[in-house]
Amino acid sequence: MTALSINAERLLGRIRELGQIGRDEDARLVRLAASDADKAGRDAFVAWIGDAGLEVAVDRIGNIFGIWKDGANAGRAPILLGSHIDTVINAGIYDGCYGVLSGLEVIETLKAAGYTPARPIAVAAFTNEEGVRYAPDMMGSLVFAGGLSVEAALATVGTDGTVLGAELERIGYAGPEEPSFLKPHAYVELHIEQGPVLEREGVSIGAVENLQGISWQRVTVDGDANHAGTTPMSMRRDAGHAAACVVTFLRDCARASNTPTVATVGCMSFEPNAINVIPSRATFTVDLRDPDEQRLQAAEAALAAYLKELAIAEEVTISVERLARFEPVTFDRKIVELVEAAARKRGLASKRMTSGAGHDAQMIARIAPSAMIFVPSLGGVSHNPREHTPDADLVAGANILLDVVTCLTAQ
Numbered sequence: 001m002t003a004l005s006i007n008a009e010r011l012l013g014r015i016r017e018l019g020q021i022g023r024d025e026d027a028r029l030v031r032l033a034a035s036d037a038d039k040a041g042r043d044a045f046v047a048w049i050g051d052a053g054l055e056v057a058v059d060r061i062g063n064i065f066g067i068w069k070d071g072a073n074a075g076r077a078p079i080l081l082g083s084h085i086d087t088v089i090n091a092g093i094y095d096g097c098y099g100v101l102s103g104l105e106v107i108e109t110l111k112a113a114g115y116t117p118a119r120p121i122a123v124a125a126f127t128n129e130e131g132v133r134y135a136p137d138m139m140g141s142l143v144f145a146g147g148l149s150v151e152a153a154l155a156t157v158g159t160d161g162t163v164l165g166a167e168l169e170r171i172g173y174a175g176p177e178e179p180s181f182l183k184p185h186a187y188v189e190l191h192i193e194q195g196p197v198l199e200r201e202g203v204s205i206g207a208v209e210n211l212q213g214i215s216w217q218r219v220t221v222d223g224d225a226n227h228a229g230t231t232p233m234s235m236r237r238d239a240g241h242a243a244a245c246v247v248t249f250l251r252d253c254a255r256a257s258n259t260p261t262v263a264t265v266g267c268m269s270f271e272p273n274a275i276n277v278i279p280s281r282a283t284f285t286v287d288l289r290d291p292d293e294q295r296l297q298a299a300e301a302a303l304a305a306y307l308k309e310l311a312i313a314e315e316v317t318i319s320v321e322r323l324a325r326f327e328p329v330t331f332d333r334k335i336v337e338l339v340e341a342a343a344r345k346r347g348l349a350s351k352r353m354t355s356g357a358g359h360d361a362q363m364i365a366r367i368a369p370s371a372m373i374f375v376p377s378l379g380g381v382s383h384n385p386r387e388h389t390p391d392a393d394l395v396a397g398a399n400i401l402l403d404v405v406t407c408l409t410a411q
């Protein structure tokens with residue numbers, strides 16, 4: 001029997017259609033969690049799962065589920081697919097959306113082929129995976145996995161001062177279901193690699209076996225505003241300069257470490273933010289990651305020690321707020337092997353990989369056997385409108401997801 005294949009035209013068309021939803025006045029893709037743009041993306045996804053004849057469910061943190069079950073298998077725990085459709089600022093069109101739309105595509109393909117799965121199959125679009133507006137990231141899947149109470153998540157105040165729960169109400173996605181309403185039997189997430197490895201090695205499929213730890217912190221440096229022209233360099237308490245020292249410290253440490261440790265200062269703001277005033281305050285974020293928990297803790301400790309010394313040397317005060325902290329995760333070996341076997345069967349090269357990015361799968365792995373499938377990202381570019389994966393790779397990845405799901409629902 002020839003291997004079933006997904007409907008490439010339908011999948012690719014939806015990826016492109018969703019990629020046009022939530023463009024700002026500069027045509028940048030910005031669908032921040034619980035924003036009007038996010039609502040528009042959510043509405044499109046709900047329409048597609050409704051058209052596919054799936055049961056639609058929304059939980060209290062706004063996670064959206066499309067569920068395919070029949071009389072025979074309804075009582076069994078489902079295989080869950082999915083990812084996220086919220087984006088970063090000026091995003092690419094594949095990050096998250098590819099996994100959600102491929103999950104839906106796999107269900108529609110199996111339904112149309114008259115396949116009768118031994119257990120239900122569901123696809124999820126998890127709320128606020130990116131964490132750009134509301135920290136932490138992977139929030140919807142973290143709540144779904146029981147790692148954060150839904151009340152605490154709904155009370156989160158965003159970078160714009162809004163409250164997540166009120167925003168979900170406002171956009172009509174404060175759902176009725178308790179986050180524990182659906183217990184997955186297993187979870188498989190298809191995602192673009194967002195890194196350079198698969199393309200560089202000419203490999204089509206990544207069988208992701210683990211995912212690195214993540215540490216997010218917000219650092220506030222308080223100094224003294226003063227006149228940029230009259231204040232001698234020796235008399236300054238310059239919060240801006242202290243912040244710049246931290247950026248350089250983090251980069252030098254990560255580069256010198258000769259390990260996979262990565263460090264990023266993605267956001268920074270000064271007060272009063274005037275050209276001729278020495279900054280009285282600098283606020284910035286630190287994103288540290290490492291596949292090894294001990295090394296990640298060592299990187300956090302090195303930063304804390306440096307901030308202490310810097311405060312004395314620069315006569316500033318420095319405070320730190322933790323925004324997110326997730327330990328490295330190992331995925332389910334059996335599902336990883338299913339991914340490799342499916343790739344072999346379709347004549348595709350595969351490679352075991354660590355995920356550098358955070359994903360909803362790292363949260364669902366807390367409650368069910370989980371794994372991920374990667375496809376190449378051209379130039380390793382992501383979180384950038386230049387993010388791109390060739391159609392052939394997108395279709396190949398979705399067919400591997402189809403094969404893995406068929407194995408997981410055979411009995």
Ligand code: HGY
Binds near residue numbers: 131137138357359
């Ligand atoms: O931060 C991450 O790795 C993911 O894109 N939320």
Ligand code: MN
Binds near residue numbers: 095096129191
């Ligand atoms: Mn993602």
Ligand code: MN
Binds near residue numbers: 088095130383
């Ligand atoms: Mn992302």
